[in-house]
Amino acid sequence: MSDMWGYSPESRYTPGTSLTGYKVEASDGHIGKVDDATDDIGSAHIVVNCKPWLIGKHVMLPAGTITRVDRDGETIHVNRTKEQIKGAPEYDPDTHRADTGYREGVATYYGSQGR
Template identity: 35%
Template structure:
């Protein structure tokens, strides 16, 4: 993952202005859901993952977790396993993204996930 948690890696293939909503999201070991929302704001880029029945609720995934964007297939590949995605802090509402403690929890979780790879 990139050094800055909330930035896309320059090598992941993300193109500014691309609407990622509805794209498939793949962990290193399989499908984990679809993009429900996203931001590409500098220093605050993220995906909201809707895991459907597999993960009850939604998850906020920092942009640095994106390994590759495959525009032809409308697929995002993460540098995370299904287990790492499943164990991530749940994203309950849009207000969570502005909550400092929630953001710290997300940053701590994904920072640890990046170090374990």
């Protein structure tokens, strides 16, 4: 599961790129925009604001779920469905930002569905 927290070379992510504000597309449609992102080694992820699709819900997506970063279109594609993302643990920046237990739960949730 450690590769869950790193960008794959196929994603075309360039380290240091600010992903904040990028649109996020699940395998079956639009889910929201990036509110926060990190490329920290071993914990790289994006935080997606799923408004209005999931009223007010934020989710953390490990970098390993990202299949492609389209810098020109400012869009991130992930290899999960809207339903899978809807069932993910909700993210609260005030509570979960530095919570390793929360990240472990997220990794278990997404890891059980394959990379």
